[in-house]
Amino acid sequence: xxxxxxIPDANVEANExxxxxxxxxCNLCSIGCGCEIGVKDxxxxxxxxxxxxxxxxxxxxxxxxxxxxxxxxxxxxLTPMVRNENGELEKAxxxxxxxxxxxxxxxxxxxxxxxxxxxxxxxxxxxEDFYTIAxxxxxxxxxHLLDANTRLCTATTEWCLLQSFGSDGVPASFxxxxxxxTVMLFGHNPAETGTVLFDRIMERKNRTGxxxxxxxxxxxxxxxxxxxxxxxxxPGTNAALLNGIIRQIISDGNIDRDYISRNTIEFNSxxxxxxxxxxxxxxxxxxxPEEQLTLAxxxxxxxxxxxxxxxxxxxxxxxxxxxxVAINNLHxxxxxxxxxxxxxxxxxxxxxxxxxxxxxxxxxxxxxxxPANPDHLNEMAxxxxxxxxxxxxxxxxGIMKQIEMIENxxxxxxxxxxxxxxxxxxxxxxxxxALEKAFVVVQDPFLTExxxxxxxxxxxAMWGEKEGTMENADRTINLLRKAVEPPxxxxxxxxxxxxxxxxxxxxxxxxxxxxxxxxxxxxxxxWKKVSKGRPSDMSGMTYELLExxxxxxxxxxEDKPEGTTRLYEDQTFPTNIDYCQSxxxxxxxxxxxxxxxxxxxxxxGRAIFQPTYYFGSPEMPQDEYPFWLNTGRLLWHWHTxxxxxxxxxxxxxxxxxYVEMNEDDAxxxxxxxxxxxxxTSPRGxxxxxxxxxxxxxxxxxxxxxxxxxxxxxxxxxxMTMDVVDPVSHQPxxxxxxxxxxxxx
Amino acid sequence: MSLRVHFQYVGKLAEELxxxxxxxxxxxEYRYRTALREKETHVRKTLxxxxxxxxxxxxxxxAISIVYKSDEVEKxxxxxxxxxxxxxxxxxxxxxxxxETKFSRMKTELxxxxxxxxxxxxxxxxxxxxxxxxxxx
Ligand code: SF4
Numbered sequence: 001x002x003x004x005x006x007i008p009d010a011n012v013e014a015n016e017x018x019x020x021x022x023x024x025x026c027n028l029c030s031i032g033c034g035c036e037i038g039v040k041d042x043x044x045x046x047x048x049x050x051x052x053x054x055x056x057x058x059x060x061x062x063x064x065x066x067x068x069x070x071x072x073x074x075x076x077x078l079t080p081m082v083r084n085e086n087g088e089l090e091k092a093x094x095x096x097x098x099x100x101x102x103x104x105x106x107x108x109x110x111x112x113x114x115x116x117x118x119x120x121x122x123x124x125x126x127x128e129d130f131y132t133i134a135x136x137x138x139x140x141x142x143x144h145l146l147d148a149n150t151r152l153c154t155a156t157t158e159w160c161l162l163q164s165f166g167s168d169g170v171p172a173s174f175x176x177x178x179x180x181x182t183v184m185l186f187g188h189n190p191a192e193t194g195t196v197l198f199d200r201i202m203e204r205k206n207r208t209g210x211x212x213x214x215x216x217x218x219x220x221x222x223x224x225x226x227x228x229x230x231x232x233x234x235p236g237t238n239a240a241l242l243n244g245i246i247r248q249i250i251s252d253g254n255i256d257r258d259y260i261s262r263n264t265i266e267f268n269s270x271x272x273x274x275x276x277x278x279x280x281x282x283x284x285x286x287x288x289p290e291e292q293l294t295l296a297x298x299x300x301x302x303x304x305x306x307x308x309x310x311x312x313x314x315x316x317x318x319x320x321x322x323x324x325v326a327i328n329n330l331h332x333x334x335x336x337x338x339x340x341x342x343x344x345x346x347x348x349x350x351x352x353x354x355x356x357x358x359x360x361x362x363x364x365x366x367x368x369x370x371p372a373n374p375d376h377l378n379e380m381a382x383x384x385x386x387x388x389x390x391x392x393x394x395x396x397x398g399i400m401k402q403i404e405m406i407e408n409x410x411x412x413x414x415x416x417x418x419x420x421x422x423x424x425x426x427x428x429x430x431x432x433x434a435l436e437k438a439f440v441v442v443q444d445p446f447l448t449e450x451x452x453x454x455x456x457x458x459x460x461a462m463w464g465e466k467e468g469t470m471e472n473a474d475r476t477i478n479l480l481r482k483a484v485e486p487p488x489x490x491x492x493x494x495x496x497x498x499x500x501x502x503x504x505x506x507x508x509x510x511x512x513x514x515x516x517x518x519x520x521x522x523x524x525x526x527w528k529k530v531s532k533g534r535p536s537d538m539s540g541m542t543y544e545l546l547e548x549x550x551x552x553x554x555x556x557x558e559d560k561p562e563g564t565t566r567l568y569e570d571q572t573f574p575t576n577i578d579y580c581q582s583x584x585x586x587x588x589x590x591x592x593x594x595x596x597x598x599x600x601x602x603x604x605g606r607a608i609f610q611p612t613y614y615f616g617s618p619e620m621p622q623d624e625y626p627f628w629l630n631t632g633r634l635l636w637h638w639h640t641x642x643x644x645x646x647x648x649x650x651x652x653x654x655x656x657x658y659v660e661m662n663e664d665d666a667x668x669x670x671x672x673x674x675x676x677x678x679x680t681s682p683r684g685x686x687x688x689x690x691x692x693x694x695x696x697x698x699x700x701x702x703x704x705x706x707x708x709x710x711x712x713x714x715x716x717x718x719m720t721m722d723v724v725d726p727v728s729h730q731p732x733x734x735x736x737x738x739x740x741x742x743x744x
Numbered sequence: 745m746s747l748r749v750h751f752q753y754v755g756k757l758a759e760e761l762x763x764x765x766x767x768x769x770x771x772x773e774y775r776y777r778t779a780l781r782e783k784e785t786h787v788r789k790t791l792x793x794x795x796x797x798x799x800x801x802x803x804x805x806x807a808i809s810i811v812y813k814s815d816e817v818e819k820x821x822x823x824x825x826x827x828x829x830x831x832x833x834x835x836x837x838x839x840x841x842x843x844e845t846k847f848s849r850m851k852t853e854l855x856x857x858x859x860x861x862x863x864x865x866x867x868x869x870x871x872x873x874x875x876x877x878x879x880x881x
Contacts, residue, residue: 115881144877374870393872589779591817596806615771682831723824
């Protein structure tokens with residue numbers, strides 16, 4: 001970094017003299033930037049980047065600097081609300097709201113059993129909340145229907161790691177970006193999402209010329225503009241592109257045969273699966289000229305070090321897990337993993353979605369335990385002092401499956417914590433109709449599009465008002481100290497969960513309350529014991545150490561409390577049958593493999609090459625719907641804008657949705673800049689102004705997904721496809737078909 | 745009734761569905777048909793093993809488990825495919841509902857077979873490993 005790193009990015013209210021600064025972490029994206037919260041008279045008055053934090057070195061991006069305004073928004077909820085007989089939400093006491101919640105929960109358990117109950121949480125809470133969700137959900141309620149908006153965000157990260165390496169855990173770290181000769185951003189646009197990471201890459205590139213930057217994205221995004229090689233592929237062809245490049249690298253002989261034979265299995269099966277992908281065929285499918293493919297194969301085949309990131313352009317596209325697994329295959333066949341400057345880096349979207357996966361609030365059992373391995377469940381039962389029969393076996397059910405279950409009256413209690421699915425889920429009108437059937441509890445500081453279907457709304461404390469930890473995209477656990485007391489009338493997520501458990505009367509085997517910890521720090525101490533000996537071992541961490549070290553990457557054992565910069569430096573992978581987190585899934589159907597099938601592989605510490613068959617999008621442009629619809633983020637907003645829309649500055653920058661369209665398409669439809677158009681897909685239609693911009697290819701349109709109140713805001717998710725990737729069950733939000741018609 | 749009777753019926757329905765030609769030639773249809781084929785193969789394997797006097801129980805339970813797990817994922821893809829067909833109006837409702845009836849019937853048969861699976865698994869394996877949660881509820 002240059003000398004500028006000593007001047008932190010900050011936003012402190014003018015004329016305020018800060019009483020003190022409190023250690024914290026940005027609560028928006030998965031980069032996990034360290035920051036300090038300025039406090040005056042027990043009120044947050046500012047934020048500044050943490051200069052000594054190794055991830056951001058004092059930097060913060062625009063939306064991060066405004067994240068505290070929402071805490072003081074006038075429309076913040078300061079009391080629970082309950083839907084009355086007239087169908088309106090009205091204020092209630094905590095006593096009334098919790099009584100009703102517990103009554104309905106007990107009714108559900110009695111009438112439908114544990115799987116009538118679902119918890120749909122978030123990637124924006126704290127590890128201690130997620131761990132408590134896991135414990136209350138699994139050991140208290142007994143449900144395996146624990147999902148989160150991480151399904152829309154990082155489910156593919158988890159599953160591509162399980163398929164290739166046997167356990168979750170992103171192999172590389174942010175430090176590796178500083179050493180890599182080549183960085184490939186695959187469906188990842190950090191210049192407009194996690195800008196601090198992009199600045200870190202570009203600062204080095206401007207100074208040294210390195211890394212060689214490859215960007216894979218159908219649009220010429222702000223990241224693509226800076227690339228040495230921009231591969232602008234057709235929508236839905238990620239897996240085809242990687243198959244072509246990997247096949248070429250193999251036929252050029254640029255593979256590390258020793259590494260492959262020592263540390264991996266099933267290379268030939270992978271190679272056979274891509275045999276048909278000549279450069280000519282790949283070019284025809286992806287629309288990328290052969291010369292560019294040749295160059296990509298040469299660079300990726302010869303570079304001595306490589307970090308490859310993936311994000312929503314990979315995760316929310318068709319063949320999502322296949323494409324991410326192909327990236328793992330690329331690193332394995334070149335031996336570019338577990339070394340400085342090397343490794344696949346499958347990102348997360350939200351600030352702690354990885355943490356939710358790690359502690360079992362979503363997905364598998366806490367500490368990367370395998371839900372199909374009875375020994376792991378017995379271990380959990382012992383740790384939680386409950387009967388093992390209480391713990392349900394088998395992988396979780398994703399939100400789209402849960403919507404189906406609600407439609408079929410299988411789930412009748414839906415607890416929605418800190419997320420806004422009625423803006424973020426695909427085909428949201430269908431999701432709304434379904435949720436209207438269930439008893440819905442929404443935990444959110446504001447009335448949102450989702451509280452429209454809530455029976456109870458519980459107002460939680462916000463960032464800065466509670467203590468806990470978050471896990472970022474590179475396994476760093478960061479601490480967030482409480483800066484101020486929450487306003488009167490709200491409770492933290494942690495307090496709500498513990499109170500619910502106690503009111504439900506959940507007990508351990510000895511008749512003691514299931515949840516015996518009373519503070520987040522005590523919860524963290526319990527979690528440490530659960531994590532011990534597992535891939536995400538955190539037994540060497542303490543809150544004090546986390547603050548002092550400005551974050552520590554797991555595993556951080558008692559013997560090695562400083563943590564681990566990158567995984568697999570010894571080239572041993574967690575694929576031992578008794579240790580692995582999953583027996584894997586069939587790549588075509590997603591059918592979970594049995595233990596016997598996994599045993600036959602005999603991976604035993606070696607990484608697994610997976611076949612990568614290309615299928616493409618389930619929906620393709622046709623006469624009636626000739627355009628591809630792509631959706632994504634804007635620099636100024638985060639998710640469904642519950643927080644960022646409450647910053648005047650951010651809202652002014654991007655107050656409404658629009659549709660981005662190529663100039664030639666606009667011309668052929670006689671559409672001009674800012675004309676109002678109707679965009680229609682097989683699922684719905686919206687009306688919005690046009691931005692003519694040649695950064696998008698002909699035949700494609702782009703709409704930001706942040707918008708969608710029920711009062712006329714136009715939501716991209718009226719139109720998106722409600723189908724999922726077979727392995728990760730992540731919805732295919734980035735490909736749907738549509739038509740565009742001029743209105744005015 | 746017995747496991748054999750339920751599985752035979754599942755096998756028959758799966759065969760009937762597989763005999764029908766691809767309707768849309770799309771990824772979701774390919775995925776559900778692949779799962780269906782795998783299920784049909786393991787139904788046959790289960791029935792063969794049941795005929796053998798000294799069959800290996802682990803082998804048998806593994807085949808049964810694949811039947812259930814295939815059925816579960818096949819439903820996920822079939823339902824997704826059906827929705828897209830309805831949204832895009834590519835396949836007539838009557839055709840879809842006929843298919844759905846067969847898929848639902850297979851699930852019901854597998855649910856009804858659970859007590860028999862439990863008795864086979866007893867003493868060998870936790871039957872919850874073999875039969876996914878939503879077939880046991
Ligand atoms: S990059 Fe992400 S974590 Fe860092 S300041 Fe920006 S939004 Fe926050």
